[in-house]
Amino acid sequence: MIVDDFLTSLAALPASPARESYLSFIRAGGSDALERDGGPEHVTASCFVFSPDLERVLLCFHRKGQFWVQFGGHIEPQDSSIADAALREAREESGIAELALRSDAILDLDRHELHGGFACAAHWDVGFVAIAAADVNFAASDESEDVRWFATNALPKNVPSSFPARIAAVVNSIAGRASN
Template identity: 65%
Template sequence: MMLVDDLLAALEELHPTEQRDAYIRFVTASGDASLRRDGGPEHVTGSCFVLSPDVDRVLLCFHRKGRFWVQFGGHVEPQDASVADAAQREAREESGIADLTLISRAIVDLDRHDLHGGFSCAAHWDIGFVAVASPDVRISVSDESEDVRWFPVDDLPGDVPPGFESRLEKAVRAASSLRR
C-alpha cells in the first residue's frame, strides 16, 4: 500500500479540481489494483513529456496501437517504486535515452482517457511528469512505437490525441517554473 499512499499524497498536493478529486476517489476505491495492469480494466499509468532545455521542442513517439503522436508512458511495473519512476522508466525505454531523468517528481498532468482498438485496457488514469533532454541526444524507436521525433511545441503534427495541445502547454509551463 506504500505506493498507493505515496500517490495519494502527491495527488493531495495538487490544486483541488474535479479531475484531481476523481483521481483520489479512483485510487482510494481501487487501492493497490489501481496501479496494476491486471488490477482491472482501468488503472493508473505514468507518462513523461520530454522537452528541450529551452522548452521550445517536445520529443514524441508515434504510438503503434493508438496511431497518434504522444508523450512517452505506460503501466506501472512491480519494480517501479512510484508512478514517477514508472514514467521515467517508460520514457527511457521508449526514447532510447538511457540517462533521462525527471526534472521533478511533481505531477504536471492528469488525463483519464478511454481506450479503443488494439488496447486490452478500458481506460488509463494517466499521471504526467516532465524531463528535459537535448535535441542532439541519440534517440531510438521501441517496439511500441513506429517513430520518435522532436517537434516544435507550437507546431505539432496533426495526429495527436484530442486535448494533447493543452496538456503539453501545462507541461511546458511546469518545466519553465521548475527549472528556475
Template identity: 65%
Template sequence: MHLDAVTTALAATKAPHRDGFESFVRAHGDAALRREGGPEHLTASCFVFSPDLGSVMLCLHGKGRFWVQFGGHLEPGDRSLADAARREAREESGIADLDLLDTSIADLDRHDLHGGFACAAHWDVGFVAVVDPARRTTVSDESDDVRWFTLDALPDGLAPGLPARLAAVVATVAQPD
C-alpha cells in the same frame, strides 16, 4: 509501489482533476495500480522537452497510431509514479540516462481507449524531463517513430487533447509556484 505513496503524491499536486484521481485510487485500492487490476487503472507518462521548452519529443504509438508523450503501465519494480514515468521515457526514447526535472506531478489526464487496447481507460499521471534535442534516440518495440517537434508545428495525428496538455505543462514548468 505502495498505495499510500501514490495517494500522497496525488494529494501533493495542484493539477486539475486531482480529486477525481484520488477518489479513483481510494475506491479501487491496489487494483488501480495494476494493468490486470481492472479495465481502468493508473499509468505514468513523461513529457520530454528541450531545455528552452520550445520543442517536445513524441513517439508514434504503435497500437494507437497517434503521436503522444512517453508512458505506460506501472510495473512491480517501480517504487513510485515518478520512477514509472522515468522508466517508460528511458525505454521508449532509448535515452538511458534521461531523468525527470523533478518528481512533481505536472499533468493528470483520464482518457478512454478504443481499438486495439485491452484496457477501457487510463488514469495517466504525467511528469516532465528536459533533454538536449541532439541526443540520439531509439524507437522501441511499442512505437513506430520517435521525433522532436516544435510546439508551434506539432504533427497531425496527435492523441486527443495533447496540444492543450502540452501548453498547460509548459506553463507550469515555466512558471513554478
C-alpha cells in the same frame, strides 16, 4: 507503499476536478488501481521530454494507437513510485538511457478512454517531465513506430484531441516554477 505515496502526491496538488477524480478512483481501487490487471481502468505513468528551452517536445508514434504522444505505460512490480515508472517508460521508449526526471512533481493528469487494439478500457495517466539535449541520440522501441522532436507550438496532426492543451499547460507550469 506505492499507493500511499501516490495518494500523498495527489493530495498535494492544487484542488481541481481532475485531482478529486483521481483521489476518488485510487481510494476506491486501492493498489489494484495501479495494476495493469487490476481492472479495465487503471493508472499509467508518462513522461513528457522537452528540449532545455521548452520549445520542442520529443514524441513517439504509438504503434497500437496510431498517434503521436508522450512516452509512457503501465506500472510494473519493480517500480518504486509512479515517477519511477514514468522514467523507466521514457528511457525504454526513447532509447535515452541517461534521461532523468526534472522532478518527482506530477504535472499532468489525463484520464482517457481507449479503443481499438487496447485490452484496457481507460488509462488514468499521470505525467512527469524530463529535459533532454536537442542533439541527444534517441531510438524507437518495439511499442513505437517512430520518435521525433516537434515544436511545442506546431504539433503533428495525429495527436489526441486534448494533447495540444496538455502540452501548453505542462510548459506553462514548468515556466511558472522556473520564475518562482
